[in-house]
Amino acid sequence: MRKLTFDKSHIVLWIILALFAAAVIAGAVALKAESLSTQLKTDRPINVLLIFEQDGKPVSTQLLMFYASRSKAALLDIPANTAVILKTIKRMDRIDYTYRAGNPKNFLTEVASYLDISLNGYLLFDEKSLARTVDLLDGLPLFIPTMIVQEGPPPVRLPGGAVTLDGEKVLQYLRYREESESEADALVRRQKLAIALLKKLSEKSRYFGDKAASSALVGGMGSNFGADARKLLLREVAKLDADTILLQKITGMYRNVEGQSLFFPFYDGELARDMLKQTLNAMSTSTVSSNSSKIYTVEILNGTVEKGLAARTSEIFGSFGYDVVAVGNAAALDYEKTVLIDRFGDKEALGTIGGVIKCSNFADAATYKGSIKADYTIILGKDFNGRVCVR
Numbered sequence: 001m002r003k004l005t006f007d008k009s010h011i012v013l014w015i016i017l018a019l020f021a022a023a024v025i026a027g028a029v030a031l032k033a034e035s036l037s038t039q040l041k042t043d044r045p046i047n048v049l050l051i052f053e054q055d056g057k058p059v060s061t062q063l064l065m066f067y068a069s070r071s072k073a074a075l076l077d078i079p080a081n082t083a084v085i086l087k088t089i090k091r092m093d094r095i096d097y098t099y100r101a102g103n104p105k106n107f108l109t110e111v112a113s114y115l116d117i118s119l120n121g122y123l124l125f126d127e128k129s130l131a132r133t134v135d136l137l138d139g140l141p142l143f144i145p146t147m148i149v150q151e152g153p154p155p156v157r158l159p160g161g162a163v164t165l166d167g168e169k170v171l172q173y174l175r176y177r178e179e180s181e182s183e184a185d186a187l188v189r190r191q192k193l194a195i196a197l198l199k200k201l202s203e204k205s206r207y208f209g210d211k212a213a214s215s216a217l218v219g220g221m222g223s224n225f226g227a228d229a230r231k232l233l234l235r236e237v238a239k240l241d242a243d244t245i246l247l248q249k250i251t252g253m254y255r256n257v258e259g260q261s262l263f264f265p266f267y268d269g270e271l272a273r274d275m276l277k278q279t280l281n282a283m284s285t286s287t288v289s290s291n292s293s294k295i296y297t298v299e300i301l302n303g304t305v306e307k308g309l310a311a312r313t314s315e316i317f318g319s320f321g322y323d324v325v326a327v328g329n330a331a332a333l334d335y336e337k338t339v340l341i342d343r344f345g346d347k348e349a350l351g352t353i354g355g356v357i358k359c360s361n362f363a364d365a366a367t368y369k370g371s372i373k374a375d376y377t378i379i380l381g382k383d384f385n386g387r388v389c390v391r
Contacts, residue, residue, distance in 0.1 A: 035120075039120070040068050043068075045065055045066065045284065046064075046068065046233070047120055048233065049061060049104070049123070050122075050194055050197075051104055051122055051123070051125065052125050052193070053102075053124060053125065053126040054126070054175060056102075057099060058080050058107065059174060060190040060194070061077070062075050062078070062190070062194045063078060063117075065279065065280060066240060066283075067283050068236045070283060071239070071244075074246040074247075075191060075245050076272075077187050077191055077247075077248070078115075078250065079095075079250065079263045080095065080096040081095075082250065082263045083255075083264050084269070086110055088110065094260070095114065104124060108121075108122055108224075115273055115276055116273045116276075117273075121225050122223060122224060123222070123230070124222030127171055128220075130167065131167030133167075133197075134166065134167040134170045135166060135167040136213075136217055136220075137200040137217075138204075140193070141162065141196060142163060142165055144159065144160050144161065144173075147159055148172075148178075154172075156175065156176040157172065158173060158176070174190075174193060195242050195247075198240065198242045199243070201238045208231060214231050217234065250271075250272045251266050251271065251272075266315070271316060271319065272319070275320050278320070279321075282352050296322055296346075296349055297324075297325045297374040297376070298323065298376050298377075300317065300326070300327050301327075301380065302328070303329075303333060303379040303381050304335065309380055310328060310329070312386060325374050326374060330380075335379055335381035336381055337382075337389075338357070338359045338378065338383055339359075339362070339378075340354050340377070341362075341364070341368045342364060343365040343376065344376065349375075357384065358388040359378075359389040
């Protein structure tokens with residue numbers, strides 16, 4: 001039998017290959033920081049997923065989109081059970097199906113593909129890192145309407161009122177679910193937590209001037225950014241005014257499929273994709289003004305005989321972050337064309353609102369004799385197909 005020999009030169013070869021691989025990885029991480037810095041300098045949007053993970057699954061995923069130079073930002077909630085055609089496995093399932101604990105690479109790919117948006121990366125908070133981050137920030141201020149007591153396991157004990165929660169209590173806030181709580185209420189709670197975290201980062205912005213404090217802050221969270229890029233990203237996020245961030249949602253309906261509840265977005269996600277494109281476009285073209293932080297109120301009236309049209313349209317505008325304060329029928333139900341009535345006087349905002357349903361038929365308040373209920377009134381006509389106005 002031929003005797004096997006061990007060639008020591010192979011060790012040198014493997015060491016060279018390992019060092020080369022390490023250099024490539026280190027270069028890729030450095031490129032992330034350089035790429036992020038370039039985007040900031042060239043005034044391009046930054047799109048980052050904020051992922052809150054529990055038991056190895058994303059219980060809250062928020063897409064943060066912002067223009068640093070304009071102090072404009074939007075936050076979109078992405079339900080974990082959103083039904084999509086998964087690119088990585090070529091079948092329909094919930095969007096978090098391919099998620100792996102601590103490694104959301106495939107999940108990131110699916111979200112970017114479904115929403116047709118380029119993502120810079122993610123910041124991941126599992127139970128340990130979220131609790132640690134919250135404690136480093138001295139707690140998160142949240143409003144809880146009433147005291148929450150659930151036996152679990154694990155048990156939940158949350159005080160009611162305007163409270164500041166430590167890391168462990170924040171985990172409970174993220175975990176609990178009331179039997180009577182609607183999906184809409186759960187979504188609001190998820191976004192409240194994300195906003196509270198962003199607001200606290202802003203309040204503690206001085207941490208980024210301290211090497212030890214900033215390293216401790218970025219060191220605990222998971223990310224595909226290197227440490228320097230994470231510091232740069234968080235420093236820019238801390239400059240945002242959390243109170244003016246536009247809160248958005250994907251609208252759709254829930255269906256039971258093979259024993260599990262899946263969320264099916266309206267128009268197969270086309271509405272959500274349109275919403276993101278229009279939001280990014282609005283943020284890129286707008287300049288900071290006295291009205292930049294205003295959430296415009298909208299009244300939607302049905303000027304046709306199609307029942308429920310105004311109510312369904314209110315879901316569309318609600319998903320874009322507008323405050324729909326009134327829904328009903330117009331004085332007449334024979335409108336041939338949809339009309340947008342401007343009472344606020346912001347023509348830029350009027351154009352943006354019209355863009356939601358692709359309508360450019362505008363009118364002044366003097367042409368409408370109804371009572372004033374909102375900044376803008378939309379009267380739906382026969383040219384509106386339920387999504388957009390058509391010729």
